[in-house]
Amino acid sequence: MAEYTLTTPLTDVDTIQLKAGDVVFLNGIIYSARDAAHKKLFELLDSGKELPFDLEGSAIYYVGPSPAPPGRPIGSAGPTTSYRMDSFAPRLHSLGMKASIGKGKRSDEVKAAMKEFKGVYFGATGGAGALLSNSIVESTVIAFDELGPEAVRAMKVKDFPLLVINDCHGGELYVKPKLDTAE
Amino acid sequence: MKEIQVMDVMEAVGKMCIKANTELPQDVRNKLEQAMAEETSSSAKEVLRQLLENADLAMETKLPLCQDCGLAVFFVEVGDDIKVVGGNLREAINEGVRKGYAEGYLRKSACDPLTRVNTGDGTPAVVHFDLVPGDKLKIVFMPKGGGAENMSRVTMLAPAQGWEGIKNFVINRVAEAGPNPCPPTVIGIGIGGTFEHSAKLAKKSLMRNLEDTHSDPEIAAREKELEEALNALGIGPMGLGGKTTVLGVKINMEPCHLASLPLAVNVQCHSQRHEEVVL
Structure with a gap:
Protein backbone atom coordinates (compact mmCIF):
# COMPACT_ATOMS: atom_id res chain seq x y z
CA MET A 1 0.00 0.00 0.00
CA ALA A 2 1.30 3.34 -1.10
CA GLU A 3 1.52 6.70 0.62
CA TYR A 4 0.65 9.96 -1.12
CA THR A 5 0.69 13.62 -0.21
CA LEU A 6 -2.02 15.44 -2.16
CA THR A 7 -3.29 19.01 -2.30
CA THR A 8 -6.79 20.24 -3.12
CA PRO A 9 -8.30 20.93 -5.60
CA LEU A 10 -7.89 17.31 -6.65
CA THR A 11 -7.67 16.18 -10.26
CA ASP A 12 -8.31 12.91 -12.10
CA VAL A 13 -4.54 12.37 -12.06
CA ASP A 14 -4.61 12.52 -8.27
CA THR A 15 -7.52 10.15 -7.81
CA ILE A 16 -6.91 7.55 -10.54
CA GLN A 17 -3.62 6.48 -8.97
CA LEU A 18 -5.27 5.77 -5.58
CA LYS A 19 -6.11 2.25 -4.47
CA ALA A 20 -8.15 1.12 -1.48
CA GLY A 21 -5.78 0.87 1.49
CA ASP A 22 -3.45 3.67 0.40
CA VAL A 23 -2.58 6.33 2.95
CA VAL A 24 -3.11 9.94 1.86
CA PHE A 25 -1.94 13.07 3.66
CA LEU A 26 -4.24 15.79 2.40
CA ASN A 27 -3.35 19.48 2.19
CA GLY A 28 -5.18 22.62 1.11
CA ILE A 29 -8.80 23.59 1.68
CA ILE A 30 -11.54 21.06 2.43
CA TYR A 31 -15.19 21.88 3.12
CA SER A 32 -17.24 20.61 6.02
CA ALA A 33 -20.83 19.60 5.31
CA ARG A 34 -23.10 17.03 6.90
CA ASP A 35 -26.84 16.28 6.90
CA ALA A 36 -28.43 19.73 7.23
CA ALA A 37 -25.82 21.49 5.09
CA HIS A 38 -26.25 18.96 2.26
CA LYS A 39 -29.97 19.61 2.27
CA LYS A 40 -29.35 23.34 1.96
CA LEU A 41 -26.71 22.88 -0.75
CA PHE A 42 -29.24 20.89 -2.76
CA GLU A 43 -31.88 23.59 -2.32
CA LEU A 44 -29.38 26.03 -3.86
CA LEU A 45 -28.60 23.63 -6.72
CA ASP A 46 -32.29 23.00 -7.41
CA SER A 47 -33.06 26.69 -7.58
CA GLY A 48 -30.11 27.33 -9.88
CA LYS A 49 -28.20 29.43 -7.36
CA GLU A 50 -24.47 29.48 -6.79
CA LEU A 51 -22.96 27.23 -4.11
CA PRO A 52 -20.85 28.79 -1.35
CA PHE A 53 -17.76 27.00 -2.70
CA ASP A 54 -16.48 25.66 -6.00
CA LEU A 55 -17.25 21.94 -6.32
CA GLU A 56 -14.60 21.40 -9.00
CA GLY A 57 -11.86 19.24 -7.46
CA SER A 58 -13.35 19.66 -4.01
CA ALA A 59 -13.14 17.41 -0.98
CA ILE A 60 -16.14 17.44 1.37
CA TYR A 61 -15.55 16.40 4.98
CA TYR A 62 -18.56 14.96 6.82
CA VAL A 63 -17.93 16.64 10.15
CA GLY A 64 -19.67 18.75 12.75
CA PRO A 65 -16.83 20.00 14.93
CA SER A 66 -17.09 20.91 18.58
CA PRO A 67 -16.67 24.65 19.35
CA ALA A 68 -13.14 26.05 19.12
CA PRO A 69 -11.75 26.75 22.59
CA PRO A 70 -9.55 29.85 23.03
CA GLY A 71 -6.21 29.48 21.26
CA ARG A 72 -7.21 26.75 18.83
CA PRO A 73 -8.63 27.10 15.29
CA ILE A 74 -11.23 24.40 15.87
CA GLY A 75 -12.50 21.96 18.48
CA SER A 76 -12.59 18.20 18.09
CA ALA A 77 -13.20 17.35 14.44
CA GLY A 78 -13.51 13.68 13.56
CA PRO A 79 -15.73 12.18 10.85
CA THR A 80 -19.43 11.40 11.13
CA THR A 81 -21.04 8.31 9.55
CA SER A 82 -21.15 8.77 5.80
CA TYR A 83 -24.18 6.72 4.68
CA ARG A 84 -26.48 9.57 5.65
CA MET A 85 -24.97 11.59 2.81
CA ASP A 86 -25.27 8.74 0.26
CA SER A 87 -28.34 10.23 -1.37
CA PHE A 88 -26.42 13.47 -2.04
CA ALA A 89 -22.94 12.25 -3.03
CA PRO A 90 -23.57 10.97 -6.59
CA ARG A 91 -24.90 14.33 -7.83
CA LEU A 92 -22.02 16.19 -6.15
CA HIS A 93 -19.52 13.83 -7.83
CA SER A 94 -21.21 14.52 -11.17
CA LEU A 95 -20.73 18.26 -10.57
CA GLY A 96 -17.01 18.03 -9.80
CA MET A 97 -16.57 16.90 -6.20
CA LYS A 98 -13.57 14.56 -6.20
CA ALA A 99 -13.51 13.27 -2.64
CA SER A 100 -15.65 12.77 0.40
CA ILE A 101 -14.22 12.14 3.84
CA GLY A 102 -16.08 10.25 6.56
CA LYS A 103 -16.39 6.86 8.18
CA GLY A 104 -18.50 3.80 7.45
CA LYS A 105 -19.96 2.13 4.39
CA ARG A 106 -21.15 3.80 1.17
CA SER A 107 -24.04 2.75 -1.06
CA ASP A 108 -23.66 1.08 -4.45
CA GLU A 109 -24.88 4.32 -6.05
CA VAL A 110 -22.04 6.31 -4.47
CA LYS A 111 -19.49 3.67 -5.51
CA ALA A 112 -20.82 3.76 -9.09
CA ALA A 113 -20.58 7.56 -9.12
CA MET A 114 -16.95 7.36 -7.94
CA LYS A 115 -16.17 5.01 -10.82
CA GLU A 116 -17.91 7.21 -13.37
CA PHE A 117 -16.49 10.54 -12.18
CA LYS A 118 -13.09 9.37 -10.85
CA GLY A 119 -13.94 10.10 -7.26
CA VAL A 120 -12.55 8.71 -4.05
CA TYR A 121 -13.90 8.06 -0.55
CA PHE A 122 -11.47 8.63 2.28
CA GLY A 123 -11.85 7.34 5.81
CA ALA A 124 -10.62 9.30 8.80
CA THR A 125 -10.43 7.59 12.19
CA GLY A 126 -13.80 7.91 13.91
CA GLY A 127 -13.63 8.95 17.53
CA ALA A 128 -10.19 10.51 17.13
CA GLY A 129 -11.55 14.04 16.85
CA ALA A 130 -9.02 15.67 19.16
CA LEU A 131 -6.11 14.11 17.27
CA LEU A 132 -7.52 14.98 13.83
CA SER A 133 -8.06 18.61 14.88
CA ASN A 134 -4.26 18.95 15.05
CA SER A 135 -4.16 18.73 11.25
CA ILE A 136 -6.69 21.54 10.76
CA VAL A 137 -4.80 24.81 10.86
CA GLU A 138 -7.60 27.25 9.96
CA SER A 139 -11.37 27.09 9.90
CA THR A 140 -13.87 29.69 8.67
CA VAL A 141 -17.64 29.41 8.42
CA ILE A 142 -18.53 30.23 4.80
CA ALA A 143 -22.24 29.38 4.74
CA PHE A 144 -25.29 28.47 6.83
CA ASP A 145 -23.91 29.90 10.08
CA GLU A 146 -27.36 29.30 11.63
CA LEU A 147 -26.67 25.56 11.52
CA GLY A 148 -24.07 25.88 14.28
CA PRO A 149 -21.96 22.72 14.28
CA GLU A 150 -23.47 21.79 10.91
CA ALA A 151 -22.45 25.02 9.15
CA VAL A 152 -20.26 24.81 6.04
CA ARG A 153 -16.66 25.60 6.92
CA ALA A 154 -13.61 26.10 4.75
CA MET A 155 -10.90 24.21 6.61
CA LYS A 156 -7.24 24.53 5.79
CA VAL A 157 -5.60 21.19 6.46
CA LYS A 158 -1.97 20.21 6.77
CA ASP A 159 -1.11 16.55 6.17
CA PHE A 160 -4.60 15.44 7.19
CA PRO A 161 -4.22 11.64 7.66
CA LEU A 162 -6.64 9.60 5.54
CA LEU A 163 -7.11 6.08 4.27
CA VAL A 164 -8.56 5.28 0.85
CA ILE A 165 -11.68 3.24 1.64
CA ASN A 166 -13.24 3.20 -1.86
CA ASP A 167 -11.21 3.97 -4.98
CA CYS A 168 -12.48 4.77 -8.48
CA HIS A 169 -11.66 1.28 -9.76
CA GLY A 170 -14.20 -0.50 -7.56
CA GLY A 171 -11.75 -1.34 -4.78
CA GLU A 172 -12.91 -1.30 -1.15
CA LEU A 173 -10.92 -1.55 2.07
CA TYR A 174 -13.67 -2.55 4.54
CA VAL A 175 -13.69 -6.25 5.37
CA LYS A 176 -16.83 -8.35 4.94
CA PRO A 177 -18.01 -9.83 8.27
CA LYS A 178 -17.30 -13.57 8.53
CA LEU A 179 -20.87 -14.59 9.31
CA ASP A 180 -20.39 -18.34 8.77
CA THR A 181 -17.58 -18.80 11.25
CA ALA A 182 -19.27 -16.62 13.87
CA GLU A 183 -22.12 -19.06 14.41
CA MET B 1 -34.49 13.27 55.81
CA LYS B 2 -31.24 14.35 54.14
CA GLU B 3 -31.50 17.54 52.12
CA ILE B 4 -29.66 17.98 48.81
CA GLN B 5 -29.43 21.41 47.24
CA VAL B 6 -30.23 21.70 43.53
CA MET B 7 -27.20 23.97 43.17
CA ASP B 8 -24.96 21.08 44.24
CA VAL B 9 -26.64 18.81 41.70
CA MET B 10 -26.14 21.38 38.95
CA GLU B 11 -22.46 21.88 39.82
CA ALA B 12 -21.81 18.12 39.95
CA VAL B 13 -23.58 17.49 36.63
CA GLY B 14 -21.69 20.33 34.91
CA LYS B 15 -18.35 18.87 36.02
CA MET B 16 -19.38 15.35 34.96
CA CYS B 17 -20.31 16.53 31.47
CA ILE B 18 -16.84 18.00 30.96
CA LYS B 19 -14.93 15.13 32.57
CA ALA B 20 -16.80 12.39 30.71
CA ASN B 21 -16.24 14.10 27.36
CA THR B 22 -12.54 14.81 27.84
CA GLU B 23 -11.14 11.95 29.94
CA LEU B 24 -11.37 8.42 28.63
CA PRO B 25 -12.35 6.19 31.59
CA GLN B 26 -9.61 3.85 32.82
CA ASP B 27 -11.65 0.69 32.08
CA VAL B 28 -12.00 1.70 28.42
CA ARG B 29 -8.33 2.63 28.16
CA ASN B 30 -7.34 -0.73 29.65
CA LYS B 31 -9.50 -2.56 27.11
CA LEU B 32 -8.04 -0.59 24.20
CA GLU B 33 -4.49 -1.30 25.41
CA GLN B 34 -5.29 -4.98 25.79
CA ALA B 35 -6.76 -5.04 22.27
CA MET B 36 -3.64 -3.37 20.89
CA ALA B 37 -1.46 -6.03 22.49
CA GLU B 38 -3.58 -8.83 21.01
CA GLU B 39 -4.06 -7.49 17.48
CA THR B 40 -1.64 -8.72 14.83
CA SER B 41 -2.85 -6.68 11.86
CA SER B 42 -0.97 -3.42 11.37
CA SER B 43 -4.09 -1.41 10.44
CA ALA B 44 -5.90 -2.58 13.58
CA LYS B 45 -2.89 -1.69 15.72
CA GLU B 46 -2.59 1.72 14.05
CA VAL B 47 -6.27 2.59 14.70
CA LEU B 48 -5.95 1.58 18.36
CA ARG B 49 -2.71 3.55 18.68
CA GLN B 50 -4.49 6.63 17.32
CA LEU B 51 -7.37 6.18 19.76
CA LEU B 52 -4.98 6.02 22.71
CA GLU B 53 -3.04 9.03 21.43
CA ASN B 54 -6.37 10.82 21.00
CA ALA B 55 -7.24 10.07 24.63
CA ASP B 56 -3.89 11.45 25.81
CA LEU B 57 -4.33 14.57 23.71
CA ALA B 58 -7.91 15.14 24.92
CA MET B 59 -6.74 14.84 28.52
CA GLU B 60 -3.91 17.31 27.92
CA THR B 61 -5.80 19.90 25.84
CA LYS B 62 -9.29 19.42 27.36
CA LEU B 63 -10.63 19.02 23.83
CA PRO B 64 -13.48 16.51 23.76
CA LEU B 65 -12.45 12.95 22.85
CA CYS B 66 -14.95 13.06 20.00
CA GLN B 67 -16.65 16.02 18.34
CA ASP B 68 -19.90 14.15 18.95
CA CYS B 69 -20.35 15.01 22.61
CA GLY B 70 -23.55 13.03 22.52
CA LEU B 71 -27.05 13.47 23.71
CA ALA B 72 -26.83 13.69 27.50
CA VAL B 73 -28.27 10.53 29.06
CA PHE B 74 -28.62 10.11 32.81
CA PHE B 75 -29.65 7.29 35.10
CA VAL B 76 -30.53 8.78 38.46
CA GLU B 77 -31.15 6.79 41.64
CA VAL B 78 -33.06 8.82 44.18
CA GLY B 79 -32.86 7.50 47.75
CA ASP B 80 -36.16 7.34 49.69
CA ASP B 81 -34.59 9.30 52.53
CA ILE B 82 -33.46 12.38 50.61
CA LYS B 83 -35.21 15.60 49.77
CA VAL B 84 -34.07 17.80 46.92
CA VAL B 85 -34.41 21.44 47.95
CA GLY B 86 -34.16 24.77 46.17
CA GLY B 87 -35.77 23.66 42.95
CA ASN B 88 -36.61 20.74 40.69
CA LEU B 89 -34.20 17.82 40.25
CA ARG B 90 -34.76 17.36 36.51
CA GLU B 91 -34.31 21.06 35.88
CA ALA B 92 -31.12 21.07 37.97
CA ILE B 93 -29.73 18.26 35.79
CA ASN B 94 -30.62 20.17 32.63
CA GLU B 95 -29.05 23.32 34.06
CA GLY B 96 -25.88 21.33 34.79
CA VAL B 97 -25.84 20.11 31.18
CA ARG B 98 -26.21 23.70 29.90
CA LYS B 99 -23.32 24.82 32.11
CA GLY B 100 -21.02 21.88 31.37
CA TYR B 101 -21.57 21.89 27.61
CA ALA B 102 -21.02 25.67 27.43
CA GLU B 103 -17.98 25.87 29.70
CA GLY B 104 -16.37 22.73 28.29
CA TYR B 105 -16.69 23.87 24.65
CA LEU B 106 -18.66 20.70 24.01
CA ARG B 107 -20.79 20.24 20.91
CA LYS B 108 -24.50 20.73 21.51
CA SER B 109 -26.19 18.02 19.49
CA ALA B 110 -29.86 18.20 20.58
CA CYS B 111 -32.27 19.33 17.88
CA ASP B 112 -35.94 19.32 16.90
CA PRO B 113 -36.59 15.98 15.17
CA LEU B 114 -38.46 17.51 12.23
CA THR B 115 -37.22 21.08 11.76
CA ARG B 116 -33.70 19.94 12.82
CA VAL B 117 -33.22 23.29 14.58
CA ASN B 118 -30.61 22.90 17.33
CA THR B 119 -31.89 23.62 20.84
CA GLY B 120 -28.56 25.41 21.30
CA ASP B 121 -27.58 24.25 24.77
CA GLY B 122 -27.41 20.46 24.71
CA THR B 123 -30.75 20.05 26.49
CA PRO B 124 -33.15 18.45 27.11
CA ALA B 125 -31.19 15.60 28.63
CA VAL B 126 -32.69 12.12 28.61
CA VAL B 127 -33.13 11.33 32.32
CA HIS B 128 -34.23 7.97 33.74
CA PHE B 129 -35.22 8.17 37.42
CA ASP B 130 -35.35 5.26 39.80
CA LEU B 131 -36.44 5.22 43.45
CA VAL B 132 -34.14 3.24 45.74
CA PRO B 133 -33.79 2.77 49.50
CA GLY B 134 -31.27 4.93 51.38
CA ASP B 135 -30.15 8.52 51.69
CA LYS B 136 -28.03 8.92 48.58
CA LEU B 137 -28.53 10.53 45.18
CA LYS B 138 -26.57 8.66 42.53
CA ILE B 139 -26.21 10.24 39.10
CA VAL B 140 -24.71 8.24 36.23
CA PHE B 141 -23.99 10.11 33.01
CA MET B 142 -23.29 8.96 29.48
CA PRO B 143 -22.88 11.27 26.49
CA LYS B 144 -24.41 9.04 23.82
CA GLY B 145 -23.07 9.56 20.31
CA GLY B 146 -25.44 9.44 17.35
Missing part, protein backbone atom coordinates in the same frame (compact mmCIF):
# COMPACT_ATOMS: atom_id res chain seq x y z
CA GLY B 147 -23.44 7.24 14.99
CA ALA B 148 -23.52 4.19 17.24
CA GLU B 149 -27.03 4.90 18.52
CA ASN B 150 -28.28 4.80 14.90
CA MET B 151 -27.05 1.19 14.63
CA SER B 152 -29.17 0.10 17.64
CA ARG B 153 -32.41 -1.88 17.33
CA VAL B 154 -35.34 -3.19 19.36
CA THR B 155 -37.17 -6.33 18.26
CA MET B 156 -39.91 -8.54 19.68
CA LEU B 157 -38.83 -12.15 19.21
CA ALA B 158 -41.13 -15.15 19.58
CA PRO B 159 -40.49 -16.92 22.92
CA ALA B 160 -39.60 -20.14 21.04
CA GLN B 161 -36.66 -18.38 19.40
CA GLY B 162 -34.94 -18.28 22.79
CA TRP B 163 -31.22 -17.76 23.24
CA GLU B 164 -30.40 -18.91 19.69
CA GLY B 165 -32.76 -16.26 18.32
CA ILE B 166 -31.21 -13.61 20.52
CA LYS B 167 -27.70 -14.60 19.51
CA ASN B 168 -28.53 -14.58 15.79
CA PHE B 169 -30.17 -11.17 16.01
CA VAL B 170 -27.22 -9.63 17.87
CA ILE B 171 -24.63 -11.16 15.53
CA ASN B 172 -26.52 -10.03 12.43
CA ARG B 173 -26.98 -6.54 13.85
CA VAL B 174 -23.27 -6.09 14.55
CA ALA B 175 -22.35 -7.60 11.16
CA GLU B 176 -24.78 -5.30 9.35
CA ALA B 177 -23.52 -2.24 11.26
CA GLY B 178 -19.97 -3.11 10.16
CA PRO B 179 -17.67 -0.07 10.32
CA ASN B 180 -20.48 2.47 10.88
CA PRO B 181 -20.67 2.68 14.69
CA CYS B 182 -16.89 3.18 15.23
CA PRO B 183 -15.78 -0.30 16.27
CA PRO B 184 -14.47 -1.72 18.50
CA THR B 185 -17.90 -1.22 20.05
CA VAL B 186 -19.55 -2.12 23.32
CA ILE B 187 -22.83 -3.98 22.90
CA GLY B 188 -25.52 -3.40 25.52
CA ILE B 189 -28.28 -5.98 25.40
CA GLY B 190 -31.64 -5.69 27.11
CA ILE B 191 -33.65 -8.91 27.32
CA GLY B 192 -37.18 -9.01 28.72
CA GLY B 193 -39.49 -6.44 30.21
CA THR B 194 -41.71 -4.73 27.64
CA PHE B 195 -40.98 -3.05 24.32
CA GLU B 196 -39.73 0.20 25.88
CA HIS B 197 -38.24 -1.39 28.98
CA SER B 198 -35.94 -3.67 26.99
CA ALA B 199 -34.35 -0.59 25.41
CA LYS B 200 -33.83 0.98 28.82
CA LEU B 201 -32.29 -2.24 30.11
CA ALA B 202 -29.89 -2.26 27.18
CA LYS B 203 -28.89 1.35 27.71
CA LYS B 204 -28.40 0.81 31.44
CA SER B 205 -26.12 -2.16 30.82
CA LEU B 206 -23.73 0.22 29.04
CA MET B 207 -23.26 2.11 32.31
CA ARG B 208 -21.44 -0.89 33.79
CA ASN B 209 -17.68 -0.94 34.19
CA LEU B 210 -16.29 -2.49 31.01
CA GLU B 211 -14.01 -4.77 32.99
CA ASP B 212 -16.62 -6.16 35.39
CA THR B 213 -18.15 -9.64 35.27
CA HIS B 214 -21.92 -10.13 35.55
CA SER B 215 -22.93 -11.23 39.06
CA ASP B 216 -24.96 -14.13 37.62
CA PRO B 217 -22.47 -16.72 36.30
CA GLU B 218 -24.93 -17.96 33.66
CA ILE B 219 -25.39 -14.49 32.20
CA ALA B 220 -21.64 -13.87 32.49
CA ALA B 221 -21.09 -16.99 30.35
CA ARG B 222 -23.59 -15.76 27.76
CA GLU B 223 -21.84 -12.39 27.62
CA LYS B 224 -18.56 -14.18 26.96
CA GLU B 225 -20.14 -16.45 24.35
CA LEU B 226 -21.51 -13.44 22.46
CA GLU B 227 -18.27 -11.49 22.78
CA GLU B 228 -16.34 -14.37 21.19
CA ALA B 229 -18.92 -14.78 18.42
CA LEU B 230 -18.86 -11.05 17.63
CA ASN B 231 -15.08 -10.85 17.61
CA ALA B 232 -15.03 -13.83 15.22
CA LEU B 233 -16.80 -11.60 12.68
CA GLY B 234 -13.39 -10.07 11.98
CA ILE B 235 -14.73 -6.53 11.43
CA GLY B 236 -11.99 -5.12 13.64
CA PRO B 237 -11.16 -1.55 14.66
CA MET B 238 -12.87 0.93 12.26
CA GLY B 239 -13.92 -2.01 10.08
CA LEU B 240 -10.42 -2.50 8.69
CA GLY B 241 -10.26 -6.10 9.91
CA GLY B 242 -8.92 -7.58 13.11
CA LYS B 243 -9.65 -9.55 16.23
CA THR B 244 -11.33 -6.74 18.14
CA THR B 245 -14.82 -5.99 16.84
CA VAL B 246 -16.23 -5.45 20.35
CA LEU B 247 -14.60 -4.37 23.60
CA GLY B 248 -17.35 -6.02 25.58
CA VAL B 249 -20.92 -7.33 25.71
CA LYS B 250 -23.20 -6.43 28.62
CA ILE B 251 -26.53 -8.15 29.22
CA ASN B 252 -29.34 -6.83 31.39
CA MET B 253 -32.23 -9.25 31.80
CA GLU B 254 -35.64 -9.02 33.49
CA PRO B 255 -38.82 -11.12 33.34
CA CYS B 256 -41.23 -10.49 30.46
CA HIS B 257 -44.76 -11.39 29.31
CA LEU B 258 -45.56 -15.06 28.54
CA ALA B 259 -46.19 -14.14 24.92
CA SER B 260 -43.06 -12.04 24.38
CA LEU B 261 -39.30 -12.05 24.14
CA PRO B 262 -38.33 -8.38 23.87
CA LEU B 263 -34.74 -7.78 22.77
CA ALA B 264 -32.88 -4.49 22.53
CA VAL B 265 -29.38 -4.09 21.15
CA ASN B 266 -27.79 -0.77 22.06
CA VAL B 267 -24.57 -0.20 20.17
CA GLN B 268 -21.94 2.01 21.79
CA CYS B 269 -18.80 3.28 20.08
CA HIS B 270 -15.28 2.72 21.43
CA SER B 271 -15.52 6.15 23.04
CA GLN B 272 -17.45 4.51 25.88
CA ARG B 273 -17.71 7.65 28.00
CA HIS B 274 -19.38 7.35 31.37
CA GLU B 275 -19.16 9.10 34.71
CA GLU B 276 -20.94 8.82 38.02
CA VAL B 277 -21.29 10.85 41.16
CA VAL B 278 -22.96 10.13 44.51
CA LEU B 279 -24.30 13.05 46.55
